[in-house]
Amino acid sequence: MSLKTIYGEEEKSIYKIQTHAEGPKGSLPLTPELLANSPSGDIFGLTLGAGMGWEPSKLLGKQVLILSTLGGIRDDDGNPIALGLHTGHFELGLQMKAAAEEVRNQEGVPFAAYVTDPCDGRSQGTQGMFDSLPFRNDAAMVLRRLIRQLPKRKAAIGIAACDKGLPAMMIALASMHDLATIIVPGGSTLQPIEGEDAGKIQTIGARFANNEISLEEAAELGCRACASAGGGCQFLGTAGTSQVVAEGLGIALPHSALAPSGQPIWEEIAKQSARAVMELEKKGITTEDIITDKAIENAMVVHAAFGGSTNLLLHIPAIAHAANCHIPTVEDWERINKKVPRLVSVLPNGPVNHPTVRAFLAGGVPEVMLHLRKLGLLHEDVLTVTGETLGANLDWWETSERRKECKKRLQEVDGIEPNDVIMSPPESKERGLTSTVTFPKGNIAPEGSVIKSTSIDPSVVGEDGVYRHTGKAKVFTSERAAIAAIKTGGIEAGDMMVVMGGGPSGTGMEETYQLTSALKHLSFGKYVSLITDARFSGVSTGACIGHVGPEALAGGPIGKLRDGDVIEMIVDRNQLVGSINFIGTENDRLSYEEAAKVLEAREPHPDLKPEPGLPDDTRLWAALQAVSGGTWRGSIYDTERILEVIKAGMDALAKEK
Numbered sequence: 001m002s003l004k005t006i007y008g009e010e011e012k013s014i015y016k017i018q019t020h021a022e023g024p025k026g027s028l029p030l031t032p033e034l035l036a037n038s039p040s041g042d043i044f045g046l047t048l049g050a051g052m053g054w055e056p057s058k059l060l061g062k063q064v065l066i067l068s069t070l071g072g073i074r075d076d077d078g079n080p081i082a083l084g085l086h087t088g089h090f091e092l093g094l095q096m097k098a099a100a101e102e103v104r105n106q107e108g109v110p111f112a113a114y115v116t117d118p119c120d121g122r123s124q125g126t127q128g129m130f131d132s133l134p135f136r137n138d139a140a141m142v143l144r145r146l147i148r149q150l151p152k153r154k155a156a157i158g159i160a161a162c163d164k165g166l167p168a169m170m171i172a173l174a175s176m177h178d179l180a181t182i183i184v185p186g187g188s189t190l191q192p193i194e195g196e197d198a199g200k201i202q203t204i205g206a207r208f209a210n211n212e213i214s215l216e217e218a219a220e221l222g223c224r225a226c227a228s229a230g231g232g233c234q235f236l237g238t239a240g241t242s243q244v245v246a247e248g249l250g251i252a253l254p255h256s257a258l259a260p261s262g263q264p265i266w267e268e269i270a271k272q273s274a275r276a277v278m279e280l281e282k283k284g285i286t287t288e289d290i291i292t293d294k295a296i297e298n299a300m301v302v303h304a305a306f307g308g309s310t311n312l313l314l315h316i317p318a319i320a321h322a323a324n325c326h327i328p329t330v331e332d333w334e335r336i337n338k339k340v341p342r343l344v345s346v347l348p349n350g351p352v353n354h355p356t357v358r359a360f361l362a363g364g365v366p367e368v369m370l371h372l373r374k375l376g377l378l379h380e381d382v383l384t385v386t387g388e389t390l391g392a393n394l395d396w397w398e399t400s401e402r403r404k405e406c407k408k409r410l411q412e413v414d415g416i417e418p419n420d421v422i423m424s425p426p427e428s429k430e431r432g433l434t435s436t437v438t439f440p441k442g443n444i445a446p447e448g449s450v451i452k453s454t455s456i457d458p459s460v461v462g463e464d465g466v467y468r469h470t471g472k473a474k475v476f477t478s479e480r481a482a483i484a485a486i487k488t489g490g491i492e493a494g495d496m497m498v499v500m501g502g503g504p505s506g507t508g509m510e511e512t513y514q515l516t517s518a519l520k521h522l523s524f525g526k527y528v529s530l531i532t533d534a535r536f537s538g539v540s541t542g543a544c545i546g547h548v549g550p551e552a553l554a555g556g557p558i559g560k561l562r563d564g565d566v567i568e569m570i571v572d573r574n575q576l577v578g579s580i581n582f583i584g585t586e587n588d589r590l591s592y593e594e595a596a597k598v599l600e601a602r603e604p605h606p607d608l609k610p611e612p613g614l615p616d617d618t619r620l621w622a623a624l625q626a627v628s629g630g631t632w633r634g635s636i637y638d639t640e641r642i643l644e645v646i647k648a649g650m651d652a653l654a655k656e657k
Helices: 003-007 032-037 040-051 092-105 127-148 165-174 200-209 215-224 238-249 264-283 293-306 312-322 330-339 356-361 364-374 390-398 401-414 425-430 479-487 513-521 592-601 616-627 639-656
Strands: 063-068 080-082 109-114 153-160 180-185 448-452 466-476 496-499 529-532 544-549 566-572 577-582
Touching (some): 032 040, 063 092, 063 127, 063 264, 092 109, 092 153, 127 165, 127 312, 127 616, 153 165, 153 264, 165 180, 165 312, 180 264, 200 479, 200 513, 238 293, 238 312, 293 312, 293 330, 293 364, 364 390, 390 401, 466 479, 496 566, 513 529, 513 544, 529 566, 544 577, 577 592
Parallel strands (some): 153 180, 496 529
Antiparallel strands (some): 448 544, 566 577
């Protein structure tokens, strides 16, 4: 490199530099009262608006901030000038534009700001994963700060699609108790006509390493998996589930989650949302009127009915905390999952792996809610962003043209009956759909753990609906070592994999989809169980237990397991109860209580330590969320508790001096 290669032969025209310009024509709509009584920031804000080209006479319209997780740069024809980190935020500018135009049509003044988001798929198995979950808290804080930086705001619109950006957006808007707010879900990626979804495609490395696909197959399948340039992945992972939960909360419009990205109906949702939030502002309806304890419970009920991602066990409590609502406990999750039937047949849970766009066309969230209403499982009196109650919304949906046309389109385009995607409770039961989440406890997980029990392969579940596996542990202290073992033949049918050190203190509570996806799509994988203190992708399936608490680096028993230890895993998919226990060794079986005492007396695994590359930012996040109640309270920042602990520490240090 040299100065010559950087600067090259410059065009002389670039030196025709101007130092002055006329400035915008017209005049600001100022009054004596504004000049005399308004802070200078309000007045200077008008100057800035005119400087950006807004018609000066219209600058006093109601200010609406449109926030999004937009990433990448698209040309006018849609081609990329710069790639985003993922498809889920690449097309959001189109929804932002549609919303902004509608705000302007309503004589408001739209503003736009951005906090882009990462992709858990891109960061799988890399150090980028150490920032994934902590990013959510950071983004929520920045989004809140941006809202407060528009002092004369009257409403806020949040547009996001994916795993961390959408939960962060919901947390941020939930914090705006006295502001009119609305979420615009960023929709779903289209499925390729021939090929694999974005979840299965992440296993081409493991399948190739195990000689289950060829190099050519891997290259071709990998190229076409994302059949549109926008939207969350085609499965009901954390992205899709977060969209469903936003609608379940009542903070997104009915039938807005999981829309096909880039399609006219997807853009229309943004326009409709802008109209809705302007109407909310007129009526004086704010976020605290919508996100209530009842709304939180509705969202949990919808989550269970869809069979959603276990990551929402981290995000819904954080939304509740931001909204000053009751934070759901493990007992709350157990209670709801035991009474709510799963009604939706989509990727990754099945039994038929329909992409999420089909769930949208089959009626989406309001269609599921119609069934839940008949079962008496919803609080229909909650207020929503339509300005109407949930009950009124469902009355509209039942006879709406939108419902009829979408279902008709699903039959025309894909030849799929809507009732095969979203089922009635009797049909769901007949087809063997079971509820979603179980929380196994035992001497390995005294604080609890999580498994998406609905997605254990039915062929390895007993006729009584109970999954039982007793096997010898193969222990790994990093995800890297675990995936290497899978790829090199170190894991076999019948193994009990234990991956420790993946909790907040070790890796920022990394997502271990590399492991769960490989086990799902390898021929022997359904005969392998996995236990970890890390978390899973929403598309994860199989006999995989995560969120084990306490985490290994906090002294949890999982961190004291050794190769060869015998572990018993029991998960009852019908009763939604389960256990994971160390029961001794092959030659010395112990009772649960005896085995617990053995673990208590052991030292932690000698190789157990935080990841060397763990960023200081993540170490700080891990400490703050631990003080605030840890992962079972949603990895939140409880400011009062944090300040209390800091003060106690400072007082203790002062006494030592």
